[in-house]
Amino acid sequence: MVCLHVYINPSIHPVISTLTTLPSPPPPPLLSQFSIFLGSVIMGKVKIGINGFGRIGRLVARVALLSDDIELVAVNDPFITTEYMTYMFKYDSVHGQWKKGEIKVKDSKTLLFGDKPVTVFGMKNPEEIPWGEAGAEYVVESTGVFTDKDKAAAHLKAVGKVLPALNGKLTGMAFRVPTVDVSVVDLTARLEKPASYDDIKAAIKAEAEGSMKGILGFTEDDVVSTDFVAGIALNNNFVKVVSWYDNEWGYSNRVVDLIRHMAKS
Numbered sequence: 001m002v003c004l005h006v007y008i009n010p011s012i013h014p015v016i017s018t019l020t021t022l023p024s025p026p027p028p029p030l031l032s033q034f035s036i037f038l039g040s041v042i043m044g045k046v047k048i049g050i051n052g053f054g055r056i057g058r059l060v061a062r063v064a065l066l067s068d069d070i071e072l073v074a075v076n077d078p079f080i081t082t083e084y085m086t087y088m089f090k091y092d093s094v095h096g097q098w099k100k101g102e103i104k105v106k107d108s109k110t111l112l113f114g115d116k117p118v119t120v121f122g123m124k125n126p127e128e129i130p131w132g133e134a135g136a137e138y139v140v141e142s143t144g145v146f147t148d149k150d151k152a153a154a155h156l157k158a159v160g161k162v163l164p165a166l167n168g169k170l171t172g173m174a175f176r177v178p179t180v181d182v183s184v185v186d187l188t189a190r191l192e193k194p195a196s197y198d199d200i201k202a203a204i205k206a207e208a209e210g211s212m213k214g215i216l217g218f219t220e221d222d223v224v225s226t227d228f229v230a231g232i233a234l235n236n237n238f239v240k241v242v243s244w245y246d247n248e249w250g251y252s253n254r255v256v257d258l259i260r261h262m263a264k265s
């Protein structure tokens with residue numbers, strides 16, 4: 001689940017988000033699982049900050065550093081020293097060692113990714129973090145702490161509201177199985193137009209090789225949990241697709257895609 005709030009800086013025009021528009025000013029405290037703070041008008045690279053330098057925070061940082069159009073300017077985590085941030089960023093037992101460049105501690109308030117300085121804050125209260133001083137235009141909230149329970153529950157019920165065209169047509173669930181990474185999604189759908197199991201496989205394969213290349217994959221090899229996609233057709237109108245996905249790397253990439261999308265609009 002991705003809960004999205006857009007925090008509107010008083011200095012810019014209100015923005016309508018996918019799920020919620022919050023009044024401005026003043027910007028409310030960070031509440032959601034994934035939040036974005038929108039700053040000044042974007043020119044050139046999109047400057048981002050990351051709140052919480054855990055699994056997701058570090059992977060979003062990796063995605064940012066691999067992207068030409070995104071610039072990581074600041075990180076906040078009150079529970080990790082810059083030395084430990086460096087160590088954990090460099091050595092990731094799931095996603096492998098970072099070999100795209102040096103990461104060093106410059107001082108207690110700065111990390112160096114190659115030659116690029118990144119400001120480090122250590123504040124517990126999101127309202128006190130001076131993201132603007134570091135030049136951050138968007139902040140990825142990846143602490144898992146600032147989640148408003150009621151709002152999150154509302155989002156869980158919100159598939160029909162967000163995608164009304166899908167109301168009553170599909171249901172599904174995802175669960176993280178005890179592997180180091182990956183989750184499985186179990187999607188059950190009643191189809192308007194009948195489709196055989198082979199038709200569905202062909203459609204997924206076509207998407208994997210077409211418009212969703214790099215995001216969706218398809219294999220018919222005999223695979224286990226760290227590999228992907230299985231399914232059954234109960235009949236040609238009622239099907240179940242079980243697909244594995246990399247919850248960490250996939251989520252982190254989609255977060256950055258979302259920032260790109262918002263920066264463009």
Ligand SMILES: NC(=O)c1ccc[n+]([C@@H]2O[C@H](COP(=O)([O-])OP(=O)(O)OC[C@H]3O[C@@H](n4cnc5c(N)ncnc54)[C@H](O)[C@@H]3O)[C@@H](O)[C@H]2O)c1
Binds near residue numbers: 034080142248
């Ligand atoms: N790990 C996954 O597979 C995954 C996938 C998708 C979404 N998510 C979501 O991403 C969020 C983060 O998950 P994670 O797995 O990276 O967690 P994590 O525990 O690895 O990281 C959380 C980080 O936040 C820091 N933190 C805690 N309180 C803080 C505060 N007040 N201010 C700043 N930093 C603080 C912690 O020190 C830690 O480094 C959660 O909301 C989770 O649901 C996780």
